Amino acid sequence: MGLFSRVVATGGDPAQIAAHSAAQDEIALRIELLDSFEDAGLGCFWATDAEGRVTHISAAVLRKLGCEPGDFLGRQLVEIFASDTEAEGGGRARPLSFLVGARGTISALPVRLIGTRHETWWEISGKAQLDAKGRFQGYRGSAKDVTQVRERQIAAETMARCDSLTGLANRHHMEGLLARTLDAYRNARRSCALMLLDLDRFKQVNDTLGHPAGDELLKQVAGRLATVVGKEGTIGRLGGDEFLVMLPDMDDRGELGELAQRIIQMVSQPYSLGGSRAIIGTSIGIATAPYDGIDAEALTSAADLALYAAKGGGRGHYRFFASDLKDGAQMRRRIEEDLRDALGSGQLEMHYQPIVASATNRATCMEALLRWQHPDRGFVAPSIFVPVAEEMGLIREVGAFVLQRSCEDAARWPQPLRVAVNVSATQFARDDFPAQVAQVLKATGLDPARLELEITESVFVGDTDRTQRLFEELKALGVRLALDDFGTGYSSLSYLQRAPFDKIKIDRSFVRGATDKGNNNAEILSAIVSLAEALKMETVAEGVETLDELTLVRERGASHVQGYIFAPALTQEAVLERLSSDTEFEAQGPARFRAERRTLFRRIGVIHDNYRYNAVLRNLSKSGAMVDGLLNVPVGTDLVLDLGGGQLAVCVVRRSRGASIGVEFETSLVSDGADGLCTRHRVSPYAIQAAGRPLAPLSMDAYQLLAGTSVAKPSFAEVAATDARIGDPRTGYEYRYR
Missing domain, CATH: 3.20.20.450 (EAL domain)
Known part of the structure; x- marks a missing residue:
């Protein structure tokens, strides 16, 4: 402002002229400071009108972004910024659209600029402006570029939850994720399977080819696991040569066994390590919540026991958890x-x-x-x-x-x-x-x-x-x-x-x-x-x-x-x-191959019309079984075998002679990864909970917990079958009615 203008504005009073001049100088200084602030990249300023349209944004920012004023001015604020709704500490922040609609104060809200060539994140703050009558006039606010800060935070968070060697989730992250998942799934009555993997012969690679080759091998294993598991689950490395796979909403042991077998086959393929060739394998233990464990600690312990059993079975196998594995682990220690x-x-x-x-x-x-x-x-x-x-x-x-x-x-x-x-x-x-x-x-x-x-x-x-x-x-x-x-x-x-x-x-x-x-x-x-x-x-x-x-x-x-x-x-x-006589051997054996039957001699339950009988399982195959203990059961009778641990196999009687029956399963059994067979599905602990029992992993008498006290009457005579290893099978059975 010129001297003549100052004199006119102040009426010629020297004191007022001096005061007005000082005020104008202060305004100019503030503008200069704000321009310097923006030019230094320390922040910028923005404003909107009462309809939420952007009316001002700092020119320095436009130059830095390579944008024209028209790219921002006149557009709705929510068309320019997309808010990041994840708040610190895992909570949820109010989205920008909600704050603007409510004319609330915007405080350090992370937002992403829409339509820029490079992903850019700002932290914006703003306050609603009201006139003398309290009418909304728009927002005045500030912003600062937090793109690099955010990238560093993401990198730090990634390092905190990822294994630095393989890029998979690390032990700390997997333990936390598993605990949170199981807590949420309990309330939603959902299942979650866990696979623990241990590499076979990995130490030999380290010893013969060196640790760099071992590290490269672990990276390749991680890649193969990701290929097989895909989007079905989350993979983590617990450390050393141990890996973990978390599979939400999976409890079909047929599907789990097939996935485990694909993993074993993929991991067992040869590796090329700096000109050398290596072959390893893997053993897998499988446990499923809530069947084998309710919380993370119990489920992990169950999977670990299953892994121990898989390794004990000759390696290169998978194994499902079963309650008797605890006894097997104790026996293994005695064997040592x-x-x-x-x-x-x-x-x-x-x-x-x-x-x-x-x-x-x-x-x-x-x-x-x-x-x-x-x-x-x-x-x-x-x-x-x-x-x-x-x-x-x-x-x-x-x-x-x-x-x-x-x-x-x-x-x-x-x-x-x-x-x-x-x-x-x-x-x-x-x-x-x-x-x-x-x-x-x-x-x-x-x-x-x-x-x-x-x-x-x-x-x-x-x-x-x-x-x-x-x-x-x-x-x-x-x-x-x-x-x-x-x-x-x-x-x-x-x-x-x-x-x-x-x-x-x-x-x-x-x-x-x-x-x-x-x-x-x-x-x-x-x-x-x-x-x-x-x-x-x-x-x-x-x-x-x-x-x-x-x-x-x-x-x-x-x-x-x-x-x-x-x-x-x-x-x-x-x-x-x-x-001493000859080297010739005569071929002797069954005429044809049939589905392998395993001789078992163990106690099971047979359910008919809601009544549970005690019986002896003589042998078992994927498609059927031989059972002793029920007298004169007609061919064609529908039964359910209670194999223990919540395993119920629906079947029909195909052969019947005295107290022995041969049954055919409606759904074939699947391999347990070792020498045994198991049902694809089990009684759900959630169903037992609904029957008035506390939620707990399955026990051997899971069906009886579900059924409670039976009031049904028996249709067949139950007899006490003699185990050939204990008594004389020629004596037959002790007939008695219940």
Whole structure:
């Protein structure tokens, strides 16, 4: 303002002129400060009219965004900004549209600018402006760019909840997510499955290829898990080689088993690690809320027990939680305590199963199989104690015992048959293994050509050149090499190209069910045999048990056969007696393959017309069962088998004789991942809760908790079946009516 204008405005009063001049200077200074504030990027200012249209926005901001005034001016405020409704602490903030509609104060609200080339976030504040009569005139507000701050916050939050190596959720985040999910699902009466995964042979990769290779392997495993699980669940890494998969709204154990099997197959495929090749596996424990645990701690503990059982079953398996696994874990600890004593006290012994030439039925080799006869517990299965030996670091001592004893026994056989000895990956990993074999051959006097070492493809983990060198050293001794369990672990043809194998053993999984219509196993058998013949290798079809299976593997060209069709594993005494006369074995067994039935001898319930009878389950398959304990039940009667733990199997009687009935299931049972079968679905704990009981994991008498006290009357006579292992089955049954 000029001097003349100031004089006119103040009426010529010098004091007023000075005061007015100072006021104008202060205004100019404020404008200059605000311009500097905006130019420095510290913030900006905006305003709207009474209709919510933007009337002002700082020019400096427009320049920074590369926008024109028309991109903002005249548009509704809510058309320019989209509010972030997530408030700090996990709460919900009032959205911008609500605040503007209510003409409320806007305080440090995070918003995203709509339509900008790069994602930009501001934090805006504003206050409604009223005239003297209280009429709304619009907003006046400020804003600051918080894009970088937000990115840093997101990065920090990501680091707090993500595993830095794999990018998966970390243990802390998964534990919190699981706890929150289960709390919410309890109220909504929903289910949630949990899978715990532990990598098999991962330590071997770390030891042979180094930790960088191990880290790369974990990254690849994470990627494969994401591929298989997809959007069905959330994956986390708990640390080390342990992973967790959370699967909301899944309780079908058929679907869970199929998913677990796909994970096992995917993880078991070979890995390329900096020019080296590695093969690992995984074991999986599965538990489902609320069936196996109500809260996060209980569910995780149940899944951990299931994982322990899966690893104890030979690894590379999945296992569902069952209440009896707690007893199994205790028994496993007792086995750990007793296994060291077993080595030195003669409890471990060797049995031998013949491998028979298909054309002549004459044995050419005997496979050495380790057995443990515990003085108190009786027979302990290798699938139980071998994994324990691996975890305890005893597998090398056990392997050395097997090699020594097998060669000693074979040297005494009256016929010069070969002896096949299984070699663990840990045992093979020792550089002095060929020297150990040479020492045993010299000490026992066994012809090297009579020793056949059965090796699984897990020995190819790590340095392939070193592995090839060990093969060459073993072959130089004159021993034979066989590739065991071919086809189960994504066997690579490159193994067969370089490794000097004399024999390929076709896993029993390709023999089982090969005679069924629509089964592709027969074609797989043909392909493996053709490959082996081209490479001038023998083939052994393992696990042949029925005459139709024997006919099939012969037709498909397998040179040798092994299985119960010819003989089970025999003691050394039985082998000496058998080989003293002849090496020919007669094929004996069922005519045809049928769905495998497991002999069980355990108590179950049979439900008919709401009345529950006590009975004995004699055997069980996926499609049916044999049950003793109900007298003269008509064929065609609909029943429900209470298999315990909330497992109810709807069935119909197909055969009935005396107190024995054969039933066919309406829905086939599914594998529990080990040697057992289970129902796809179980009684829901929510249904038991609705019947007046507290919400709790399923117990063995879950059905009785649901049904309460039965008032129904029995239709059939219940009899006490005699367990053949306890009493004399010829005495039949003790008839009594209830």
